[in-house]
Amino acid sequence: MGFDQYHEPPEELPEQTRTFARLCASLTEEAEAIGWYEQRLAVERDPEAVAVMSDAVGEEYKHFSMDLEFLLRRTPKWREIAQGVLFQEGDIVEHGEEAEAEADEGPEGDAPGAGSRAAGGAASAGESLGIGSLRGEGL
Amino acid sequence: MSHLLREHAPITAEGWKRIDEEAQARLLPGLAARRLIDFSGPHGWERSATNLGRVEDADVSELKGVEANRRVVLPLLELRSRFQISRAELRAGDRGAEDVDFADLDVAAQRIVEAENEAVFHSWQKAGVAGIASSSPHPPIVRKKSFEDYSGCVARAVELLLRSGIAGPYGVALGGEDYTSVVETAEHGGYPLLEHLRQIVKGPLVWAPGVKGAIVLSMRGGDFAFESGQDLSVGYEAHDAETVSLYIEESYSFRVLTPEAAVAIVAPKGR
Numbered sequence: 352m353g354f355d356q357y358h359e360p361p362e363e364l365p366e367q368t369r370t371f372a373r374l375c376a377s378l379t380e381e382a383e384a385i386g387w388y389e390q391r392l393a394v395e396r397d398p399e400a401v402a403v404m405s406d407a408v409g410e411e412y413k414h415f416s417m418d419l420e421f422l423l424r425r426t427p428k429w430r431e432i433a434q435g436v437l438f439q440e441g442d443i444v445e446h447g448e449e450a451e452a453e454a455d456e457g458p459e460g461d462a463p464g465a466g467s468r469a470a471g472g473a474a475s476a477g478e479s480l481g482i483g484s485l486r487g488e489g490l
Numbered sequence: 491m492s493h494l495l496r497e498h499a500p501i502t503a504e505g506w507k508r509i510d511e512e513a514q515a516r517l518l519p520g521l522a523a524r525r526l527i528d529f530s531g532p533h534g535w536e537r538s539a540t541n542l543g544r545v546e547d548a549d550v551s552e553l554k555g556v557e558a559n560r561r562v563v564l565p566l567l568e569l570r571s572r573f574q575i576s577r578a579e580l581r582a583g584d585r586g587a588e589d590v591d592f593a594d595l596d597v598a599a600q601r602i603v604e605a606e607n608e609a610v611f612h613s614w615q616k617a618g619v620a621g622i623a624s625s626s627p628h629p630p631i632v633r634k635k636s637f638e639d640y641s642g643c644v645a646r647a648v649e650l651l652l653r654s655g656i657a658g659p660y661g662v663a664l665g666g667e668d669y670t671s672v673v674e675t676a677e678h679g680g681y682p683l684l685e686h687l688r689q690i691v692k693g694p695l696v697w698a699p700g701v702k703g704a705i706v707l708s709m710r711g712g713d714f715a716f717e718s719g720q721d722l723s724v725g726y727e728a729h730d731a732e733t734v735s736l737y738i739e740e741s742y743s744f745r746v747l748t749p750e751a752a753v754a755i756v757a758p759k760g761r
Contacts, residue, residue, distance in 0.1 A: 424532070479721035480514045484529035485521060487709075489661065489694025490673075490684060 366488075367425075374421050381415035384408075427481055428454050493535055494725035499734055501726075505580050512592045513724050513738060516599035522698030523610040523744075526661040527622075528711055531718030531742075539563035540717050540743040564743045566719045567617050569605050572727065572737045573598035580734065595736075602722070602738050604700030610716065610744050611663055611701045622714060623705050623754040625746040628654075630703070630754040637671040640755075641686045647706035647753035648690055654750045656708045660691040663698035663705045668755070703756040713751035717743045 356376035361369060388408035395401050423430040435450025436443065491497055496506065531537070544562045551558035573594040583590040608614065613621035623630075628650055633643045648660055664672055672695065675683040687695055693709045707714070719741035727735040746752075 479532060479723040480510055480517070482514065482517060482521065482524070482722050483532065483718070485518070485524040486526070486529060487694055488525050489696040490688075 371422070371425065374418050378415060378418040378422065381411050381418060384411045385415060424483060425481060427479060494723055494739070496724070496726050499726035499736070500577065500729055501580060501734060502584055505583055506724075508583050508590060509575070509592070509595065509724055509736070512595055513599055513722075516596050517603055517722055517738075520600065520603035520607065520697060520699045522607050522663045522696045522701065523716055525694055525696045526663060526707060526709060527610070527714035527716055529716050529718065532721035533717065533719050535720040535741065537566060537717075537719035537741070539565050540715075540745065542745075564745055565618065566717070566741045566743045567609070567614075567619060568739065568741045569602055570737050570739045571598040571602040571605070572735065574733045574735050576733055577729070577731070595738075598738050600699065602740070606740070606742075607663070607698050607700035610714075611698060611705055619744055620746060621744070622707060622746055622752045625749040626752045626754060627750055628753045630756040632758050633703075633755055635758050637668075637675055637683075640668075640672065640675070641677065641683060641690065643755050644687055644704075644706055645690050647755060650753050651706070651708055651751065656713075656748070656751045657710050658691070659693035659709050660706055661693035661709045662687065662691055662695045663701050663707070664695060665701035665703055666697075666699055667757070668704045669697045703754060705752055705754050707752035708748075713746070713748035715745050715747055719743075 356372045357364065357369070358372075364372070385408060388404055388411060392401060392404055392408070395404065423433055431454045432447070432450045435453060436446045439446050499506075501509070540563060542562050542564055545559035546562055548559075549557055550560060575595065576591065579587075579591045609617065609619045609621060611622050613619055613624040628647075631643045631646055631650075633640055644662065648658070651658075651660065672683050672687060677683055677686060684695065691706065698705075720739065722738060722740045725737050725739055727737055729735060
């Protein structure tokens with residue numbers, strides 16, 4: 352397994368970026384698990400097994416959602432785009448294009464490398480400086 | 491457009507990037523509360539109050555046979571620290587200057603850091619914020635003037651927490667004088683005080699400008715709640731031909747859920 356979630360040498364990455372990468376990896380794993388359960392449930396005929404796996408996939412939905420929320424809280428521009436796409440009625444692609452265009456408008460969105468502190472990018476890409484919780488950091 | 495009105499400022503995208511980076515760099519080292527207590531949010535500028543799940547005792551109904559009780563909520567506090575930047579300095583930055591003068595921003599950042607720490611760790615009575623030290627039922631532990639036996643003070647604080655059934659790990663918010671002494675002091679035999687404290691508390695030791703003395707607190711979670719509305723942000727206020735007026739802003743509420751989960755260490759009187 353090793354440390355595949357890192358695309359760059361981990362020792363060169365700030366701690367916040369390593370945390371961000373871990374959560375991205377976790378998000379990917381949860382999405383994979385959801386896809387696998389979907390396939391298993393599609394072919395399973397034993398109702399008891401279906402019940403067990405239906406319960407299990409619910410856990411994966413929860414984990415995926417928590418991972419996503421964590422990442423969005425630390426990535427203002429991603430959060431801004433997601434707010435324009437998620438839980439909206441209508442054309443998904445259209446909402447996506449509109450949300451991206453809106454996020455790119457204004458000084459924050461135009462800033463090259465804009466992202467969050469967690470992503471190791473510039474400080475601001477939306478409403479705040481993206482500082483949030485610093486729990487556990489100290490001497 | 492957000493209430494920060496950044497789009498109205500005569501500042502280029504690169505200029506905003508430099509301002510945000512400078513603000514973040516100046517804010518991060520001193521934000522002690524966020525390193526030690528539960529942080530929720532940011533929930534957005536629209537968040538006005540924290541739900542406490544309680545109602546006032548008084549029945550305020552004006553109709554016989556109907557009870558009416560007002561909900562009790564904890565309003566969020568808005569902190570704003572203003573600063574100015576010279577437009578000539580902003581233009582210099584756009585031309586590639588690497589020594590843009592952000593002195594006023596730096597002062598504003600330090601002010602809001604100290605305000606956040608002071609309200610959370612001590613209290614801001616007028617703002618309705620009851621802080622950690624002022625809520626603690628434990629008598630403060632008085633250290634020696636020379637910081638001799640400081641590790642003993644921290645150990646006594648941890649023992650007091652354990653005796654109250656408050657589990658660790660524990661963290662320590664160190665005010666300026668305490669921080670300097672902890673970092674530079676070696677105990678008998680040359681063992682660094684900092685290392686000794688780490689072994690006692692098992693959690694972070696944090697520089698906390700605005701804190702008087704030090705506060706030892708449990709980091710098991712669920713004892714102290716910081717709820718962020720708008721997290722620290724830079725907004726635009728006004729400009730003229732010479733300067734741009736900006737501000738650092740945040741909104742939050744803070745509440746102590748377990749008052750006995752912290753012990754203060756204070757300096758001896760008559761110093």
